[in-house]
Amino acid sequence: MINFRKSALASAVIAVSLGLTGCGGSDSKKDPVTPVNQAPTDIQISASSITEDTLGVAIGALTASDDATSGHTFTVSDARFEIVDGELKVKDSLAFNFEEATEVAVDVTVTDAGGLTFTKTITLTVSDIEAENGVNVYEFNTKLDGFSGSSVSYSGQTARHALSAELKHYMGLMTVEYIETNNIMAADVRANLNALWSDYAAVVDSPISHLGDDLSSYKQKTFFDISESDKKLSGKIAGNDPSKMYKEWHVAGNFKGWSNFGEQASTPEGLVFHYFDLFIAQIEKVNAGEALVDANGVAISKAFITPEGLDLVQLVQKHTLGALMFSQGTDDYLGEGLASDNKVADKGTKTYTALEHQFDEGFGYFGAARNYLEYSDSEIAKKGGRENFQGKNDINIDGVIDLTSEFVWGNSSNAAKRDLGAEEATDFTAQAMTHFIAGRKMISDNVGKNVAEFSADDKAQFDNHVFQAALAWEKAIAATVVHYINDVIADIENIEDGEYTSAEFADYAKHWGEMKGFALNFQFSPFSPFANHELNPKKDMVGEAKFVEVHTLFGDKPVLGSAEEFETYEAALKEARAIIADAYDFSEANAENW
Known part of the structure; x- marks a missing residue:
């Protein structure tokens, strides 16, 4: 009894997969269904913080939610940014300043291999870097043996x-x-x-x-x-x-x-x-x-x-x-x-x-x-x-x-x-x-x-x-x-x-x-x-x-x-x-x- 049911189930699966009619007498086939490309539905970025006072700083890698897993290209509307090898970054000649703005909203668009697009506004935060000598402050202590204090003088x-x-x-x-x-x-x-x-x-x-x-x-x-x-x-x-x-x-x-x-x-x-x-x-x-x-x-x-x-x-x-x-x-x-x-x-x-x-x-x-x-x-x-x-x-x-x-x-x-x-x-x-x-x-x-x-x-x-x-x-x-x-x-x-x-x-x-x-x-x-x-x-x-x-x-x-x-x-x-x-x-x- 169990074997029969397995056999009947298998026959049914085969019939469906071969496109057989309910009466079982025809060998005609339906045309194969071509998958329809769907537009991407979301954009993700691996990090969303901009380090201030850093020229051309890289921010994060971009990925998309889509029915395809490859073939995506990204563009950004804000001319202060660029995308290099799938990564959003600030252009080399620019740096962000926390004192000027603490966050920035930027529109990123992904285009799939079929030309369909999705645009998302990504909010990036500008991280405040504490004032530090030799990093973002022009101040240096002497390195000369036997001396102490600042080495800066003008x-x-x-x-x-x-x-x-x-x-x-x-x-x-x-x-x-x-x-x-x-x-x-x-x-x-x-x-x-x-x-x-x-x-x-x-x-x-x-x-x-x-x-x-x-x-x-x-x-x-x-x-x-x-x-x-x-x-x-x-x-x-x-x-x-x-x-x-x-x-x-x-x-x-x-x-x-x-x-x-x-x-x-x-x-x-x-x-x-x-x-x-x-x-x-x-x-x-x-x-x-x-x-x-x-x-x-x-x-x-x-x-x-x-x-x-x-x-x-x-x-x-x-x-x-x-x-x-x-x-x-x-x-x-x-x-x-x-x-x-x-x-x-x-x-x-x-x-x-x-x-x-x-x-x-x-x-x-x-x-x-x-x-x-x-x-x-x-x-x-x-x-x-x-x-x-x-x-x-x-x-x-x-x-x-x-x-x-x-x-x-x-x-x-x-x-x-x-x-x-x-x-x-x-x-x-x-x-x-x-x-x-x-x-x-x-x-x-x-x-x-x-x-x-x-x-x-x-x-x-x-x-x-x-x-x-x-x-x-x-x-x-x-x-x-x-x-x-x-x-x-x-x-x-x-x-x-x-x-x-x-x-x-x-x-x-x-x-x-x-x-x-x-x-x-x-x-x-x-x-x-x-x-x-x-x-x-x-x-x-x-x-x-x-x-x-x-x-x-x-x-x-x-x-x-x-x-x-x-x-x-x-x-x-x-x-x-x-x-x-x-x-x-x-x-x-x-x-x-x-």
Whole structure:
């Protein structure tokens, strides 16, 4: 009985599998059923945390729930991310910052082999990394036997940042009203300019007035408090400090980008002195009771703006940031300076080696606070965020701001501004700072060994950190030039008909001065795409000829003329913008919208 039932069951199974009819008499067969592809129904990621302050960090592997187990491709809608070998990661040029955002939602789409898709919003958390010396803070303890304490030192660079800011502040006071109300005389202004530029002894005990009237919240209140030794600006501008320079800046024709130096030498410092001459001439006119007007007869209320539209405050400061800070930082300290000794105490008494000090001085000219990565871009740029991080932060909680370590200076501030204003994400702040820290860590970890003695792999890694830090610094400058090109183009709409106000003319002059002044910077770095130097990988694609072309398109003053002349100039500015965007691989969206 049991055997019969098994046999009957087997026959039934066979009948069904062969497609037999219920009457059992037909051998006809049905067409085989083709499986229908089903769209994926879910996406999983193996990890969902983004480690902050890490360029190009990998996040997690992506998988899909689907009727097929292979043949899936993934895409991501957010341009800050990419997918490499099935893994979601941040693009190599970007890092996330916990202080900027604690989480991010990103749409990921999976497509199966049959072309069917499924999209899911994945929420990623940004992990907060505690401030740690040598990891995300630019601070290193000495590795020298018999010494203790920090091995980081660059007070001279901070002193020059402060002098440059003081010079800008002083010149910026000189409105016509201020000169007349306070009986300011041109000879006194000339003396003060010369003191701030080239006579440190004359200003060393002066209060750092650009910080405000109340200096109680600052550790350093005078220039002497920053540095006791002679830190005059004139001593370090390109050409005056010829050591380690890739060009002889005093040789006629080597300094490019400006043609009219008046009675001054055609050198980087000669241009500063020419700007001073123009400034004094304006003040002399005010002293003589002469009204200041531009070429169209519109009143000029600020004596630092010439009738031709040169904003001398901006031109002096931006040129100094390049011909001194950027030149010294990249061409000197991050150039030949890296051949310095890394085995013994510098001068026999310092807590650092000569190499450590050279690298620190290069970093000092970038101007970042030691805990720069702990700031959001908004905080660096002083445009929002925590109140105690607005361009400065008391890291050691001693109640005062140390200008050498807890204050954001110069181009490091502009880097954040451009990151904030990017249409397509950039991260000049993280690129520069992470490479500065990583490069300095390699030096610290190898005290007792010079760079020339590094292994081939370590030397290549170290060189890359140096190059990437310098390039990110320069990209921030270049993006700022693009930003001001766009401002000048916008300003033209306000003044091209000849009917404009004194304030509109001042804006035009200011933006043009910032554009031109910053653009002069590029020539001072051997790493620059505009440099004819072996350290520039784009030497044969961009090079010095393109730098000259950019400045030919800019000219030596803003255009003031007919509608046709303005139209021609606007086209020239856009052409210069395209050259810069190509040199630094800026996207079209950023170039047009910064």
